[in-house]
Amino acid sequence: MPSSLARLKDSKWTIVRQYDKSDDLKGLVQSLTTFGGLALLWWAAWAGARVSGWLLVPVVLLMSLFSLRVFALMHECGHGSLFRSRRLNRAFGFAFGVAAGMPQYVWAQHHDYHHNHNGNWEKYRGPYATLSVEEYAALSPRQQRLYRWKCSIVLAPVAGFIYLIFNPRFTWIKGGIGLIGHVIRAKLADPAGSLRSHAATYRTRYWSSGRELRHMTWNNLALLSVWVLMSWALGATLFFTVYLISLSLAGGAGIVLFTVQHNFRHSYASATDQWDRDAGAMYGTSFLILPAWLDWFTANIGYHHVHHLSAQIPNYRLIACHDAYQHLFGEVTRLTLVDVPASLKYILWDIRARQLISVAEYREQLVAAHAPA
Numbered sequence: 531m532p533s534s535l536a537r538l539k540d541s542k543w544t545i546v547r548q549y550d551k552s553d554d555l556k557g558l559v560q561s562l563t564t565f566g567g568l569a570l571l572w573w574a575a576w577a578g579a580r581v582s583g584w585l586l587v588p589v590v591l592l593m594s595l596f597s598l599r600v601f602a603l604m605h606e607c608g609h610g611s612l613f614r615s616r617r618l619n620r621a622f623g624f625a626f627g628v629a630a631g632m633p634q635y636v637w638a639q640h641h642d643y644h645h646n647h648n649g650n651w652e653k654y655r656g657p658y659a660t661l662s663v664e665e666y667a668a669l670s671p672r673q674q675r676l677y678r679w680k681c682s683i684v685l686a687p688v689a690g691f692i693y694l695i696f697n698p699r700f701t702w703i704k705g706g707i708g709l710i711g712h713v714i715r716a717k718l719a720d721p722a723g724s725l726r727s728h729a730a731t732y733r734t735r736y737w738s739s740g741r742e743l744r745h746m747t748w749n750n751l752a753l754l755s756v757w758v759l760m761s762w763a764l765g766a767t768l769f770f771t772v773y774l775i776s777l778s779l780a781g782g783a784g785i786v787l788f789t790v791q792h793n794f795r796h797s798y799a800s801a802t803d804q805w806d807r808d809a810g811a812m813y814g815t816s817f818l819i820l821p822a823w824l825d826w827f828t829a830n831i832g833y834h835h836v837h838h839l840s841a842q843i844p845n846y847r848l849i850a851c852h853d854a855y856q857h858l859f860g861e862v863t864r865l866t867l868v869d870v871p872a873s874l875k876y877i878l879w880d881i882r883a884r885q886l887i888s889v890a891e892y893r894e895q896l897v898a899a900h901a902p903a
Contacts, residue, residue, distance in 0.1 A: 534861045549851040550842040557613040595827045597780035601630045602829035608638030609841040631694040635745035649810020651799040662879040681877045690781025705736035791834040794873040796885040811838040816863045835862045
């Protein structure tokens with residue numbers, strides 16, 4: 531009898547052809563209700579602050595959920611699956627990117643790399659840059675403690691702040707300063723050369739093409755304009771208090787969700803030579819079972835095994851696809867919110883076993899290795 535993976539491979543393209551149909555109307559409704567909800571919450575923040583600061587607490591929590599949905603829909607525009615229209619995916623992807631604080635086009639290029647190497651931990655290590663057992667063993671005790679602390683759920687909002695608010699601005703400014711300095715030096719060395727030709731020779735890890743730089747620039751200029759406008763309308767203190775807290779919480783929640791969709795007990799983690807893409811979808815991606823209301827705020831991303839089967843399946847077809855073919859997904863790891871803290875402990879890549887293990891399992895391996903025969 532064929533294995534579950536073999537049966538999934540045999541049915542893969544039938545499934546994709548059946549469910550990869552995007553619908554512009556559904557995408558438009560999802561986009562407008564999300565932006566409309568955010569606008570209403572900003573009005574509630576303004577009105578609530580005039581009555582009591584405590585009224586901002588539920589507003590901020592709701593806004594973090596809507597910001598999480600903004601990021602999820604931005605992610606889908608990057609795959610070109612929210613809308614059938616390429617133009618709509620680009621336009622709304624840019625708008626969602628401004629709302630989320632993330633240059634959407636640049637982010638989508640990096641995210642595509644993740645999809646193309648999911649389960650290949652030699653190529654892609656996740657948002658926390660998961661260490662191999664050997665790399666962890668080479669650290670000092672202090673460095674090991676810092677690594678464990680970095681991957682903890684307690685620091686998730688801090689990671690969210692760095693990921694969505696600080697880093698996209700910092701990399702743009704630092705890379706831009708480097709570009710200006712490079713062009714000035716090149717112009718002094720070769721006055722006859724054009725500014726464009728000198729700029730084309732600049733290399734940085736912050737962007738890989740002129741198109742990425744343009745998207746970063748337009749995203750940041752649009753976002754800074756929104757900051758100025760909102761500070762004028764609401765007051766800088768109110769705006770930045772609500773904005774920074776809600777977006778940091780949303781970013782932290784997004785990082786945690788993404789992590790547990792790939793880091794869980796003995797998740798498939800291969801090196802390049804033995805890697806199989808469909809095995810990554812089946813054994814290296816979890817099915818995160820969430821309450822229906824949280825599925826809405828996350829755009830059904832908990833059905834991550836289906837998403838990694840094909841990123842062209844839009845979020846509003848993921849559940850139907852899973853339900854129709856759930857007999858093929860029997861070996862996919864199922865998690866609930868209760869399982870999230872435990873799953874976040876699987877932060878080491880055991881290269882020989884081709885799976886992720888916890889620090890506790892690593893210590894057990896050390897004890898076993900030094901035990902008398």
